[in-house]
Amino acid sequence: MTEPEIISDNNSEYVLRGESDFLDDIITTLSSVSSSLHGLFADFATSPAFVCLDSDLTRLQRETESLCKNTEFLISSQLHGAHQAMADLHGELVALSCKYENLQNGWKSQQENMGQMQAELFTVRSLVQQQSQFCASLGAVMGNLIWKASRLPPVIDMLLSGNKVADFLAIVHGSLISFMETYDSSMPSQYANESQFILSMCGIVTNIAATSAGRQFLVTNSNGRELLEQFNRILPVIPVPSGNCLKRLLLMALYNTSINHDGLKFLQQQADLLSALAHDLQTDTTYEMKLMQLRLLQSLTCDIPNGTVLQDILKYVPLDMIQATTKCSQPEMKNVVQEILNNIKKAQHVYETKCCHSDLWQARTKCSRGCGGDSSFGGTGMNSKAASCQESSNARFGPGCSNISYMKHPA
Structure with missing residues (x-):
């Protein structure tokens, strides 16, 4: 490490002398500038x-x-x-x-x-939820009780003797729409209060349709007809397998209604029902559901009133779709399918024959008028069509139909 340099006194004196000379020069210059100014x-x-x-x-x-x-x-x-x-x-x-x-x-x-309103809203929501749960529980209990009682025909007669059945059908209609809008993709368990309530309502309708007077009331009352139409519309959109219980009840109610002559005519004109049956026959995989759908289709084809209805049935439910179900190994289903095919074949024969005789009648009439003579042809020569499926208290009979008892669904 180098030591600091030490300036000697001689150097300091030299520096001071230079600064003094510089100051003297500045003073001299300023004096000269002042004189000049x-x-x-x-x-x-x-x-x-x-x-x-x-x-x-x-x-x-x-x-x-x-x-x-x-x-x-x-x-x-x-x-x-x-x-x-x-x-x-x-x-x-x-x-x-x-x-x-x-x-x-x-x-x-x-x-x-x-803040106060939110607290009150929370309290009200809690009360509404409790009230809703109570109403659902009450509806499920009361509905199941009436459902069990409606298995007895005298109870149905007593209900029909009052003036509240139409209002009840309107309530079922609205409740079913609300239920389907809420549970459109998957329904709750069948033991939940909501499911029990809607199932009991539809079960009561099914049991009403299990009596002669009940079937007649359903197809003649406007609320009943609207409810049946709603059944037809929601059949294809009921989720499976969670909605099988509900679908079973609706199919039974429609089948019971088809036993009535007016009910059969009404259902045969429902394109939604035929489309729903075609859809469910292709999508449902359970044997029980397919059998119920085929029984309903067998009932619809039992007494086809005219060629237009026959064309509609074949349009929405083609023969190849029906024949495809004959591959099932269950003899009961095979018998039902065979009855459907027989009904359709008989209807085709009747209306094709009618069409041919109608053409022949027109030709003979034209020829008779052209020759100037009177025709002795007084008709088609066909026997009058067999009587429509007649309704009895316990079974249905008709051309091409075996005895099929109507269904009551127990609660």
Whole structure:
């Protein structure tokens, strides 16, 4: 590590002497500049040009003073306007501040009210939920009790003797729509209160349709017809397998209704029902559901009233779809399918024969008129069509139909 250098006294004296000489030179120069300036001012004082310059300076001074006054006037006027504007803005600011404080106080008050309302809403929701659970439980209990009682025909007769069955059917209609909108993809367990309620309602309708008077009431009352149409519409959209219990009840109700002559005519005209049967025959995999659908289709084809209905049936449920179900190994299903095919074949034979005889009648009539003679042909030569499927208290009979007892569904 190097040691610091030490400056000797001789060097310090030399530096101080140089600074003293530099200061003396500066003083001499300033004295010379001062003398020169005094001389210059003396020359200007005696020169004529300085006198002219003095007058110009005086005029410039007056103009400067006038300009200063104008500037002060303009500035003062502008300042006055600005001050007034600032005063107005300050007043508006004060008013806005008051409004803001009022709004803030109102907001705080509203927040307090909102807190109270939310607490009340929570309480009300809890009460509504409890009430809903109670109503669902009550509806399930009462519905199951009536469902069990409706298995007895005297109970159905007693219900029909009153004036509330139509209102009941309207309630079932609305409840079924609401239930399907809520549980469109997967239904709750069949033991849940909601399921028990809707199943009991549909079960009561099924048991009403199990009696002769009940079937007649369903197809003649407007609420009953609307409910049957709703059954037809929702059959394809009921989720499986969670909705099999509900679908079973609806199929039974429709089958029971088809035993009635007017009910059969009504259901044969329902394109939604035929489309639903075609859809379910292709999608359902359980034997029980397929058998019920085929029994309903067998009932619909038992007494086909005209060619239009036959065409509609074959349009929505083609023969190849029906014949495909004959591959089933269950003899009961095979028998039902064979009865359906026989019914359709008989209907085709009847209406094709009618069509041919109608054409022959028109031809003979035309020929008779052309020859000028009277025709002795008085009809088609066909025997009158067999009587429609007649309804009995326990079974259904008709052309191509075996004895099929109507169904009552136990609760």
